[in-house]
Amino acid sequence: MSILRIENLTKYYGDFKALDNVSIAIDKNEVYGFIGRNGAGKTTTINAVLSFLKYDSGKLFFEDKQINSESIEYKKYIGYVPDVPSFPRYLTAREFLMFAYDSYGLPKSQRSQTIDEAFASVQLADTTQKISSFSRGMKQRLAIAQALLNKPKLLIMDEPTSALDPLGRRDVLEIIKNLKQSMTVFYSTHILEDAQKVCDRIGLIENGKIILEDRVDNIIQAQQSLEYLLESSVSPESLYNKMKTMDMISNLQKKPLGVSFTIKSKETIREVIKQLLEANIDIVTLRKQEKSLEDVFVEVLHENTV
Amino acid sequence: MKTLFKYDFTYLWKTSKFIIIIVLGIFLAMLSVLTAYFLNDILQSAFDMDEFCIPITEPTVYDAYGEFFNNFTQIYLMVVLFLSVAFFTRDTTKDHLPLIFSKPLSRKHYVLSKSIWYITLIFIGLAVSIAIFMTYSYLLFEVFHVGRFIVAMLGFYVFLLIIGHIALLFSMLFKSYLAPAALTFGVFILFTILNMFDQGILKYLPNQLLQYPNLLLLEQISYTTFLITTVIGTITIGLLLFGAVQLFKRKSLL
Numbered sequence: 001m002s003i004l005r006i007e008n009l010t011k012y013y014g015d016f017k018a019l020d021n022v023s024i025a026i027d028k029n030e031v032y033g034f035i036g037r038n039g040a041g042k043t044t045t046i047n048a049v050l051s052f053l054k055y056d057s058g059k060l061f062f063e064d065k066q067i068n069s070e071s072i073e074y075k076k077y078i079g080y081v082p083d084v085p086s087f088p089r090y091l092t093a094r095e096f097l098m099f100a101y102d103s104y105g106l107p108k109s110q111r112s113q114t115i116d117e118a119f120a121s122v123q124l125a126d127t128t129q130k131i132s133s134f135s136r137g138m139k140q141r142l143a144i145a146q147a148l149l150n151k152p153k154l155l156i157m158d159e160p161t162s163a164l165d166p167l168g169r170r171d172v173l174e175i176i177k178n179l180k181q182s183m184t185v186f187y188s189t190h191i192l193e194d195a196q197k198v199c200d201r202i203g204l205i206e207n208g209k210i211i212l213e214d215r216v217d218n219i220i221q222a223q224q225s226l227e228y229l230l231e232s233s234v235s236p237e238s239l240y241n242k243m244k245t246m247d248m249i250s251n252l253q254k255k256p257l258g259v260s261f262t263i264k265s266k267e268t269i270r271e272v273i274k275q276l277l278e279a280n281i282d283i284v285t286l287r288k289q290e291k292s293l294e295d296v297f298v299e300v301l302h303e304n305t306v
Numbered sequence: 307m308k309t310l311f312k313y314d315f316t317y318l319w320k321t322s323k324f325i326i327i328i329v330l331g332i333f334l335a336m337l338s339v340l341t342a343y344f345l346n347d348i349l350q351s352a353f354d355m356d357e358f359c360i361p362i363t364e365p366t367v368y369d370a371y372g373e374f375f376n377n378f379t380q381i382y383l384m385v386v387l388f389l390s391v392a393f394f395t396r397d398t399t400k401d402h403l404p405l406i407f408s409k410p411l412s413r414k415h416y417v418l419s420k421s422i423w424y425i426t427l428i429f430i431g432l433a434v435s436i437a438i439f440m441t442y443s444y445l446l447f448e449v450f451h452v453g454r455f456i457v458a459m460l461g462f463y464v465f466l467l468i469i470g471h472i473a474l475l476f477s478m479l480f481k482s483y484l485a486p487a488a489l490t491f492g493v494f495i496l497f498t499i500l501n502m503f504d505q506g507i508l509k510y511l512p513n514q515l516l517q518y519p520n521l522l523l524l525e526q527i528s529y530t531t532f533l534i535t536t537v538i539g540t541i542t543i544g545l546l547l548f549g550a551v552q553l554f555k556r557k558s559l560l
Contacts (some may be wrong), residue, residue, distance in 0.1 A: 047404075047559075047560060050407070050408055051407070052407065053558040054556070072412060073410060075408065078408065080404070082404050082405065085405060086400055086401040086402055087402070087405070088316075089400075090320040090321055099313050099316075102312070103310075103406075103409035103410065103411050104409060105410070146405070156408075
């Protein structure tokens with residue numbers, strides 16, 4: 001059963017189609033990466049799910065129950081972390097967490113303990129400082145803490161690392177990794193490196209349309225490169241000359257310490273190695289050129305725009 | 307609802323708006339009585355009155371009523387207008403709404419909480435002001451028309467609530483502070499212009515509640531006209547509140 005299902009969601013801003021029949025199903029206990037460029041439609045989708053705005057057509061289901069802009073009940077089971085959280089400046093972190101806790105209608109007897117746990121889970125000190133004096137990183141931690149108070153079934157994070165420095169980003173990713181065990185995370189980002197680190201499955205949105213959706217490992221596997229880099233004890237020049245007659249390789253190029261080439265299929269690499277050894281060429285390194293999620297997405301986006 | 311109620315109170319308390327409304331009321335109430343009572347002395351100390359030969363009558367409690375309504379329909383009302391718009395638009399202008407409404411909170415309750423706090427705050431502010439004004443007036447003039455003054459203040463209270471709920475309605479329509487503040491002020495100016503027309507059915511329009519309290523104390527209008535206008539004013543508040551709720555339900559929170 002999907003925890004969140006979005007069916008054919010369409011949203012216009014005037015004449016501009018921000019979402020074009022977006023359909024996504026997020027399974028329980030997975031981290032779903034919602035990837036796309038700025039303005040692709042990520043935040044609009046999240047805003048529709050949270051009833052912050054009205055959409056033109058489509059259906060939303062939370063645990064198979066249809067929800068709409070009037071629905072409130074499902075929010076008891078959702079936590080939300082915005083990209084740039086804005087808190088009342090006159091409150092302390094604890095005061096805001098008390099408000100957030102109470103708004104879920106949770107028992108008062110456990111409030112203090114739950115808030116202490118939330119502070120601990122995001123490693124934020126419970127000080128008497130007003131939120132107005134918090135750094136961006138501290139505010140982001142507080143945003144995560146307030147989203148965890150109700151122990152949500154679904155945690156929606158809208159680009160939580162986009163405004164953070166590298167250390168803050170690393171910490172937030174660490175928190176997501178820890179949360180992964182206990183809840184479903186809908187994680188929107190345009191930082192592909194982050195998505196690759198924490199997500200199980202991803203959906204790529206471009207111009208309001210989902211153009212790719214699969215498990216991260218499947219995507220990388222399916223788009224895997226057949227390009228290799230070979231370094232040998234012989235000079236790149238001699239290596240190049242020896243290999244240019246091999247008909248099972250293509251794109252042969254000289255590199256500072258060897259050559260790079262592309263094989264026609266995965267199985268061909270054995271034959272290449274065999275022929276090199278038969279020609280008395282010592283192989284120092286033979287390395288497959290790994291593709292990152294970013295490389296894959298650049299290719300997919302390029303295919304979709306050409 | 308209780309959570310939102312507490313949230314709004316925290317805002318009013320921590321940003322000193324609660325105190326400002328009450329302290330301003332107390333100050334204006336005291337100032338009204340003292341100005342009325344010592345006006346002749348002030349004028350005499352400022353000018354040599356013997357040279358002007360203008361007969362100056364002894365101040366009465368009616369002068370105090372006049373001062374009170376002048377101060378409250380000008381200074382107090384303006385401060386309340388601008389503070390109330392700040393109260394109603396704060397979460398929108400400071401981008402707090404997404405975090406608030408990611409929780410299971412009702413939009414209707416959100417607007418109702420703001421309205422209830424506004425009604426309560428103005429009630430407390432006016433009640434304290436009236437108590438101070440009555441005490442000072444009685445001490446200095448040894449007379450006070452308690453019943454009639456309280457009824458008159460009821461009309462002014464309803465007028466303040468109308469202005470506040472117009473501000474609430476405009477605040478639900480816009481995403482800035484300036485637009486609702488300017489429009490509410492515009493409506494107030496319109497009301498003062500419309501006050502010049504008080505013939506026929508126009509005399510029952512809620513805008514008349516700006517001048518009726520003073521006229522009631524001076525016995526220049528009947529209780530019936532005053533009460534009908536007050537009831538129409540109260541219905542207007544209900545309609546404005548309903549409109550504000552409907553607008554906020556449809557509003558994009560971003």
